Amino acid sequence: MTAETSQTLDRGLRVLKLLADTDHGLTVTELSTKLGVNRTVVYRLLATLEQHALVRRDLGGRARVGLGVLRLGRQVHPLVREAALPALRSLAEDIGATAHLTLVDGSEALAVAVVEPTWTDYHVAYRAGFRHPLDRGAAGKAILSARQSPSSDPGYTLTHGELEAGASGAAAPLVGVTGVEGSVGVVMLADAVPERVGARVMEAAREVAEALR
Structure with missing residues (x-):
């Protein structure tokens, strides 16, 4: 038996999703269509969404x-953080590097x-x-790589010295x-990321994604 739902609430949520997917906003006519x-x-x-400051x-x-x-x-951040911590702890201990979950916040x-790993003598703060x-x-x-290829496996990304001199990073998208x-991803004090780290980061990203679904 299908649960009874609110058509008005459904439409309001759809409005928010449509607006969230555009950088330029939408007109009343565009939303109507x-x-x-x-x-x-x-x-x-x-008008209702504006009263709650959800739309301007x-x-x-x-x-x-x-x-x-x-x-x-x-x-939402505390809920996401809690779901991700087991996979991040495992990743940090396995690789011996600082593991992190990063989310998009505007253009940042x-x-x-x-x-952070518990057994290393030093690691990136x-x-x-x-x-x-x-x-x-x-x-x-x-x-950004996941945005460019949403229908395929984006793999992982490696960088060196872009955020901190002497630090290398590896990350895979959710x-x-x-x-x-x-x-x-992970960040470590190294000239290059060891080969096995990329695959391990992708595995951790899959684990976090599963926990968030």
């Missing part, structure tokens, strides 16, 4: 995601979970909350997790 409903319905949906309209009348979504998003990469441009460092570049764009 994409939702398959008349403009009056769209106006009502937007610019001077040109285009609807965009509102700042209220950020408040909801902050509550944001480290939301970091685990990498902290949760660290931000960097998406096009610098293995974590961000792995995410694949198949609805609403989450991120990567799992």
Whole structure:
């Protein structure tokens, strides 16, 4: 038996998803076409979402995601972090390097979970909350590689010295997790990443993705 659902709520959530997928916002007419409903319905949906700061309209009348979504998003990070920690701990201990989960935050990469190995004499100090441009460092570049080839296996990304002199990184993107764009990786003090690390990072990324589905 199919559970009873709310058509209005469903439409409102679809509006948010459509707006989240565009950088330029959408007009009422565009939303009406994409939702398959008349403009009056769209106006009502937007008015309700605006009251909760989930949607805002610019001077040109285009609807965009509102700042209220950020408040909801902050509550997601602890849940994602908790789900990722077992795989990150295993990765850090296995490789002997600092492991991290990085998520997209606007145009930046944001480290939301970091685990350091317990048995090494030294390792890279990498902290949760660290931000960097998406096009610098293995974590961000792995995410960008997944954007460029969403239908294929993006593999892993290696970098050296892009975020910290003398440090090398390896990262693999999270694949198949609805609403989450991120990567799992390691950073180490080395001139180059050992060959086995790439495959191990990809394995950890798959484990985290499974935990988040």
